[in-house]
Amino acid sequence: MKKIEHYRPAFIEFTTESNEVPKFLGEKKFESSDEAHKFINEHFVASSTKFQAERKMDQYEIDKIREEYQEELEEILPQYKGELKEAERILAEAKASKNAAQEAVNACLNKIQTLSIEAQEGVTEMNLDQAFTYEFVYNGKRFYYTIMDKKIQLCGVRDIPMYEADDLISSSERNAKSFEQMKEVVNG
Structure with a gap:
């Protein structure tokens, strides 16, 4: 996730809990x-x-993460999938190109999954x-x-x-x- 520069939520709530000492x-x-x-x-x-x-x-930060993975999902992933399809068509002469495109798709999917989990956890x-x-x-x-x-x-x-x-x-x-x-x- 890209950190939001110079942003601090109005209310800070830490995730740490303990029954041994007061909050x-x-x-x-x-x-x-x-x-x-x-x-x-x-x-x-x-x-x-x-x-x-x-x-x-806070909700603003979660929304920013969702915007980022939405952009990955709608703009970047289709581009890599298109490159993958083209690489498969010319696989015999461009095996190296296919592998690079496959890695880009996997990296993009991993990033989307990571961002999605991060947004769901909200921490x-x-x-x-x-x-x-x-x-x-x-x-x-x-x-x-x-x-x-x-x-x-x-x-x-x-x-x-x-x-x-x-x-x-x-x-x-x-x-x-x-x-x-x-x-x-x-x-x-």
């Missing part, structure tokens, strides 16, 4: 990103990190700014939160490999206390 940190929408940074620093041990999360596409990756994205260690996992739209949102979860687990125990203990306090506030 959002804090009880309200923050007034500024500085407020959100302050909140994280006061309650958690977390480091700023670069992270690529998956988010749901794309989003590179998050390191200055607004944090990594928390908790319960044997790394939880990634980012400050987006004046909220601190859960955007990723990764298991911690065994060889790193011992080094991260102290951070995990402080974060466990803060996450438990957050659960008590949210679940009341």
Whole structure:
């Protein structure tokens, strides 16, 4: 899929779900990103990190993908099919031409199938700014939160490999206390 230059949906919704930590940190929408940074620093041990999360596409992005595969289906595929038919007619003297056309058709069909699946799933990756994205260690996992739209949102979860687990125990203990306090506030 071609990325839409300089486009950001009005509402960002990440695909990450976890029953271990809240989807959002804090009880309200923050007034500024500085407020959100302050909140994280006061309650958690977390480091700023670069992270690529998956988010749901909005209707505009899905429509753009459909336009792209529609163009492939209606304009480019028929052209390659025509080339394939011509290559088969003169196969005896143009075997190499037939193989090239067949590969072009297969590549086009694969692209159409890939774009169609991508549009149906409605999910794309989003590179998050390191200055607004944090990594928390908790319960044997790394939880990634980012400050987006004046909220601190859960955007990723990764298991911690065994060889790193011992080094991260102290951070995990402080974060466990803060996450438990957050659960008590949210679940009341």
